Amino acid sequence: MSLPPPDSTFSRRTLVVLMEDKPGVLSHVSNLFRRRNYNIESLTVGHSETQDISRMTVVVHANDAMLEQVAKQLYKLINVTKVSEVNTDDAVMRELALIKVHAPSAQRAEIKQVVDIFRAQIIDVALDSMVIEITGDESKVESLISILKPFGIKELTRTGRVAMIRGSLTANGTRFGS
Amino acid sequence: MRLNGAQILWECLVREGVDTVFGITGGAVLPIYHELPNYPIRHITMRHEQACAHAADGYARATGKVGVCLATSGPGATNLVTGIATAMMDSSPMVAITGQVATNALGTDAFQEVDITGITMPITKHNYLITDVADLALAVREAFHIASTGHPGPVLIDIAKDAQTAEIEFEYPDYVSLPGYKPHTRGNPRQIKQAADMINTAQRPLIIAGRGVLVAGAQQELCELATKAHIPVSTTLLGKSAIPETHPLCLGMGGMHGEAFANYALQQCDLIFAVGMRFDDRYTSAAGTFAPNAKIVHVDIDPAEIAKRIRVDLPIVGDAKNVLRQLLPLVEERDLADWLGQIDSWRAETRDRDALWQETDEVLPQYVVFNIWEATRGEALMVSDVGQNQMWEAQYYRHVRPGGLISSGGLGTMGFALPAAIGAAAGRPDCQVWVVVGDGGFQMTLQELATVMQERLPIKIAILNNGFLGMVRQWQEMFFQKNYSGSPLLGPDFAKLAEAYGIAAATIESKEGVAAAVKAAYDSDGPMVIDFRIEREHNVFPIVPVGHPIDQMIRRPKQTQP
Numbered sequence: 001m002s003l004p005p006p007d008s009t010f011s012r013r014t015l016v017v018l019m020e021d022k023p024g025v026l027s028h029v030s031n032l033f034r035r036r037n038y039n040i041e042s043l044t045v046g047h048s049e050t051q052d053i054s055r056m057t058v059v060v061h062a063n064d065a066m067l068e069q070v071a072k073q074l075y076k077l078i079n080v081t082k083v084s085e086v087n088t089d090d091a092v093m094r095e096l097a098l099i100k101v102h103a104p105s106a107q108r109a110e111i112k113q114v115v116d117i118f119r120a121q122i123i124d125v126a127l128d129s130m131v132i133e134i135t136g137d138e139s140k141v142e143s144l145i146s147i148l149k150p151f152g153i154k155e156l157t158r159t160g161r162v163a164m165i166r167g168s169l170t171a172n173g174t175r176f177g178s
Numbered sequence: 179m180r181l182n183g184a185q186i187l188w189e190c191l192v193r194e195g196v197d198t199v200f201g202i203t204g205g206a207v208l209p210i211y212h213e214l215p216n217y218p219i220r221h222i223t224m225r226h227e228q229a230c231a232h233a234a235d236g237y238a239r240a241t242g243k244v245g246v247c248l249a250t251s252g253p254g255a256t257n258l259v260t261g262i263a264t265a266m267m268d269s270s271p272m273v274a275i276t277g278q279v280a281t282n283a284l285g286t287d288a289f290q291e292v293d294i295t296g297i298t299m300p301i302t303k304h305n306y307l308i309t310d311v312a313d314l315a316l317a318v319r320e321a322f323h324i325a326s327t328g329h330p331g332p333v334l335i336d337i338a339k340d341a342q343t344a345e346i347e348f349e350y351p352d353y354v355s356l357p358g359y360k361p362h363t364r365g366n367p368r369q370i371k372q373a374a375d376m377i378n379t380a381q382r383p384l385i386i387a388g389r390g391v392l393v394a395g396a397q398q399e400l401c402e403l404a405t406k407a408h409i410p411v412s413t414t415l416l417g418k419s420a421i422p423e424t425h426p427l428c429l430g431m432g433g434m435h436g437e438a439f440a441n442y443a444l445q446q447c448d449l450i451f452a453v454g455m456r457f458d459d460r461y462t463s464a465a466g467t468f469a470p471n472a473k474i475v476h477v478d479i480d481p482a483e484i485a486k487r488i489r490v491d492l493p494i495v496g497d498a499k500n501v502l503r504q505l506l507p508l509v510e511e512r513d514l515a516d517w518l519g520q521i522d523s524w525r526a527e528t529r530d531r532d533a534l535w536q537e538t539d540e541v542l543p544q545y546v547v548f549n550i551w552e553a554t555r556g557e558a559l560m561v562s563d564v565g566q567n568q569m570w571e572a573q574y575y576r577h578v579r580p581g582g583l584i585s586s587g588g589l590g591t592m593g594f595a596l597p598a599a600i601g602a603a604a605g606r607p608d609c610q611v612w613v614v615v616g617d618g619g620f621q622m623t624l625q626e627l628a629t630v631m632q633e634r635l636p637i638k639i640a641i642l643n644n645g646f647l648g649m650v651r652q653w654q655e656m657f658f659q660k661n662y663s664g665s666p667l668l669g670p671d672f673a674k675l676a677e678a679y680g681i682a683a684a685t686i687e688s689k690e691g692v693a694a695a696v697k698a699a700y701d702s703d704g705p706m707v708i709d710f711r712i713e714r715e716h717n718v719f720p721i722v723p724v725g726h727p728i729d730q731m732i733r734r735p736k737q738t739q740p
Contacts, residue, residue, distance in 0.1 A: 020358060023307070028299060035300045065485070072482035078304040078324060081358040 008063040012041060014093065014163050015067075016171040017056040017074055018048060018082035025079045029056065032077065038062065038070055042095075042160025053081065055171070057162045071176040084174040086163045093163040096133065097141045098123075102152030103130040111151060118144045129154060183311040183342040184209040187275070188217040190318035193350055196246050198604050200224055200233040204250025205290060206277030209342035222604060222633055225625040227254050229597035231261020232623070235270045236598030239584045240559060241605040242395070244271045244325050251277045252290030255336070256297065260591060262332045263301040267588025268416060269389060271330035273321050274302075280340040281309040295336050303331035311344040320354045328361030329480040330393060361479060365496035365504055372492055373451070373475045374508035380449035380473075382517045383409045386432070386461075389416035389587075390454015390478060391498045397421065397580045399502035400453070406506070408514045410521055412440045414455045415572055416587040423576035424556065429521070430576075433461040434722045435569045438733055439524035441722070444469055445729040446520075453477040454498045457488040458588065467727035477501050531734040533719070534574075539689050540713040543567065543642045547574040549693050550612060550640060553700045558582065559602055559609040563595035563619035565649035567642045569718045571614045579609075593622030596639065600626060603635040610638070610700070617643040617669045627679040630705050638699040639707045641672055644714045652717045656732070676707035683707040 019025050026045060033040050041059040048055035060070060071083045086093075103111050108130070115122055115132055118140065124131035134144050141158065165171060181189065187210060191199070198220045203211045214221055224230045227249040234245030245265075249258050255276040265272045279288040295307045304324050306317040314337065321333040377383055391400050400420055404411050404427045411421045412432040421428045429440040444450075450472045455461070457476075462468040465487050476483075476490040477498060484493040494501055533544045547570050550558070556578035562571040562585040577583055584602055586594040595615045603611040620641050630637055642648075651665040676683035684695045686708060699706040720731035 024295065024299075024305075027296070031299050069482065069486060075358075076329075076480070076482055078356060078359045 008065070010061055010063050013060055013062050013067050014086050014091070014161060015058045015060065015071065015074070015176075016084050016086055016163060017058060017080060018172060019054050019056065019077070020079040020081065021052045021054045022079050025054070025077075028077050028079070029074070032073055033060075036069070036073055038066065044160045044162055057160070059161050068176075082172055083176045084171050085176055086165055086171070090167075091163050091165045093137055093161050094135055095138055095141055095159055095161050096135045097145070097156065097158045099132045099134070099145065099148060099153060100155035101130055101132060101148050102128065102154055104128045107151055111148070114144070114147055120144060179348045180345055181348040182209070182345045183308075183314055183337065184213040186311065186314050186346070186348050187318065187337070187342070188213055188219065189348060190315055190350065191219060191246065192217055194318070194322045195243065198222060198237060199246045199248050200230040200237070200601060201248030202227055202230060202250070202254060204254045204277065206251035206254075206279060206339050207248065207342075209339065210248070210275075210277065210337075220604070222600070222629065224597065224600070224629050226623065227257030228260050228593070229600070229623055229626050229629070231258045231272070231274060232264065232591075232594050232597035233601035233604070234272050234274070235261060235265040235268075236561065236584055236601030237605040238265070238270045238272055238601075239581070239598075240602035240609070242581075243605070244273055244322055245601060246273050246275065248275045249277075250290065251279055251294070252292045254290075255292055255294035259297060259301065262298055262334065264586050264589045264591045264594060265332040266301045266303070268586065269330050269393065270332070271325040272332040273318075273325050274332055274334045276334065276336045277342070278307065278336045278338045281338045282340070284309070284338065295334065298334050301332070302334045305334040306336065308335060308337045308341050311341045311346045314341060315348065316351050316354070319351045320356065323354050324356070324359065328359070329483075362481070362495045363479065363497040363500055365477070365494045365501040367504065369492060369494045370501065370504045371508060373494060374505055376449055376473060376475060376492065377407060377409070377451060378510045378512070381514070382447045383407070383449040383451065383514070384443055384447040384472075385409050385411040386414070386450055386452040386455055387411055387417040387420035388414045388453065388455025391417060391420040392454075392581050394454065394498035396454075396499035396502050399499055399506065401425070402506055403502055403509060407509050407512045408518060409451070410443060410518065412436070412444060414458065414461050414587070415568075415585060416583075417455060418572060419577035419580050419582045420454075422578045424578060431572050433728065434463065435573065435718055435720065436728075437528055437573070438720055438729075438731060439521055439528050441720075441728045441731060442524050443521050445471070445727065447472050450474045451477075453502070454479075456483045456486070459487070462488060463722050463728045464725050531736050533734055538713070541686060541689055541692060541710050543570045543710070543712045543716060544574050545689065546640060546642060546692055546696075546710050546712070547571055547614065549696045550614070551575045553696045554610060554612070556582070559584065559606060559611045561585070561595045561599040561602055561611060561613050563613070563615040564590045564592045565616050565619065565647070566652065566718050567614050567616040567619070567648070569649075570642065592619040595619060596623050596626050596630075599637050600629055600633070600635060603637050604633065610636075613637060613639040615639065615641055616648055617641055617645065617672070618647045618667055620672070621667070621669060624675070627676065627681060627707075631679045631681055635705060636703055637705045639705070640696075641707065641709050642712050643669065643672065643709050644712050644716065645669065646714065649718070651715070652721075655715070655717070656721070657723070672707060672709040681705045681707055683709070685709045685711065687711045
């Protein structure tokens with residue numbers, strides 16, 4: 001039984017990582033991903049509910065064996081306190097995007113309509129442009145972007161995925177592999 | 179007690195039990211060196227910072243304590259890098275201390291400024307940049323804790339110059355609180371029971387012991403397990419001496435240059451009980467072909483090592499000594515005569531091919547190592563370099579003393595041996611320390627002969643001199659149409675060079691001089707360099723070509739019986 005397992009399929013997997021808020025901890029994590037050749041799709045970091053603990057959401061393109069290694073390697077970092085995987089089925093996942101779109105007066109109404117359909121928001125209007133804010137899962141953000149493209153997207157920024165388990169369970173109360 | 183940062187550093191080191199520091203001074207550590215004479219710590223001044231790191235590593239491996247090296251900012255710090263990476267790969271506990279430019283100059287490309295915490299991030303277990311003297315004592319305390327526990331490794335502390343001179347009320351922290359760092363040291367009892375069941379029912383079991391057994395001090399437990407259940411033991415290169423190598427159940431090192439019988443046993447066994455090793459590619463060869471008939475139990479203190487390269491049937495996370503102690507009462511006495519008989523017949527056939535029986539007047543490297551083994555009765559502290567010399571040492575020196583071999587296994591750092599031996603000799607004055615090194619590796623760090631002389635360390639240095647980067651030449655011969663590109667070396671007269679340093683020396687050009695030269699070095703109470711002019715194009719056999727299964731090796735040519 002020494003053969004490596006047949007490669008399970010690669011997919012986008014989401015890890016929530018809790019870590020002490022110490023200088024250099026973010027570069028420790030990003031360095032680890034580069035060094036071990038893991039393929040990150042997005043990485044976001046910010047404060048958590050606990051003071052001095054930061055919370056990171058990482059989306060990696062990985063199969064089961066790789067994801068297990070990612071989690072174990074993250075645990076080896078001294079300031080990482082918790083690693084857990086969250087699944088689409090039992091967690092909410094959101095991303096925020098700001099899109100600056102070309103919007104001369106003739107096209108504003110049409111853009112406004114699209115924005116309403118997506119339940120997005122116009123948060124800034126100038127003579128020939130608008131900034132639109134959208135929150136949702138990646139596919140929703142992507143479809144809005146593709147619909148706005150023909151109008152001319154001047155600038156775009158996306159936060160990457162953040163995730164939270166539904167119900168009373170917390171990321172701090174679960175552990176990778178359980 | 180109000181102290182400055184430099185004084186606090188030394189106070190902390192003394193409290194951590196540090197008795198020796200390997201270092202080179204410089205601009206950004208002047209305040210630290212200014213305080214050094216006031217503390218009961220031996221400082222060994224090396225000739226290059228790379229050697230400081232290797233010496234601290236050698237000291238750590240020889241004593242089991244944390245090795246400490248000290249260097250200035252910029253080039254002093256970057257010169258440590260190879261030595262830190264070497265210690266990281268081989269799980270050697272080390273604390274590296276570097277000076278840094280003053281906080282107000284940080285990030286301005288100041289003279290001798292380098293981002294050493296950034297550079298060493300992937301090659302340290304953890305590192306610290308200290309810009310506030312208030313953080314120093316806790317960082318030192320944490321560094322020693324992290325370096326020496328769990329999967330040991332190097333930790334670097336970079337101290338800005340102003341933090342070395344700033345004063346504060348000194349208080350040594352009572353404890354460290356690292357919520358993200360809690361190594362598991364005891365094995366899960368359910369998994370241990372399961373492992374015992376697997377061992378008790380296996381027909382062809384095999385133990386693989388790695389350096390983790392030595393780090394945990396579990397040689398006796400390992401030996402008990404092997405003897406009780408009659409299980410043969412193969413080791414990794416760094417696991418050598420985990421069981422006395424004269425023990426009938428010891429198969430010696432397996433892997434790319436392992437003896438054929440050890441590798442046959444690996445491929446034929448039905449159970450592998452691997453402890454304190456990491457299934458490195460030089461041990462397993464192609465992962466998909468390794469031990470096709472075996473279930474694998476893997477014991478390691480580091481969960482990340484489990485199922486990293488090789489699929490494992492039963493993982494046990496824990497310290498080797500604890501796990502073996504938990505396991506021993508559950509393992510039954512067995513009689514595995516068929517399996518052991520099979521291994522013995524492979525072993526006998528291997529012996530017929532032994533290179534020592536070659537009839538030649540040339541100096542064979544195996545013969546040199548064998549003579550050192552005989553003279554020292556397997557009890558020397560051997561420090562080997564990297565390449566052919568390392569493999570000949572591994573094949574022909576049967577270590578009896580636990581922890582008797584120090585070598586750069588994972589990183590394969592040429593030039594490691596001499597400075598590591600300096601650290602080992604400084605830490606273990608009760609042991610005779612031998613260096614086995616090629617002419618290539620020796621020339622990478624031979625400036626440290628000055629340190630040997632200065633510190634009067636009685637290190638015996640056996641240079642296996644073939645005028646080549648020998649292992650590279652061997653690969654070129656076997657796999658690159660004998661195109662010896664970049665591998666020939668024209669070296670100096672090493673004996674004359676040693677004499678210039680005031681170190682006794684000999685040059686040996688024929689077989690009959692070998693034993694006497696080894697004896698002379700063994701008997702002398704000072705250092706000695708012996709330049710063995712070995713057969714130039716001698717190869718290491720067996721060798722498993724890269725990508726082949728571990729039992730498909732190119733073997734030693736069959737000899738006529740003596």
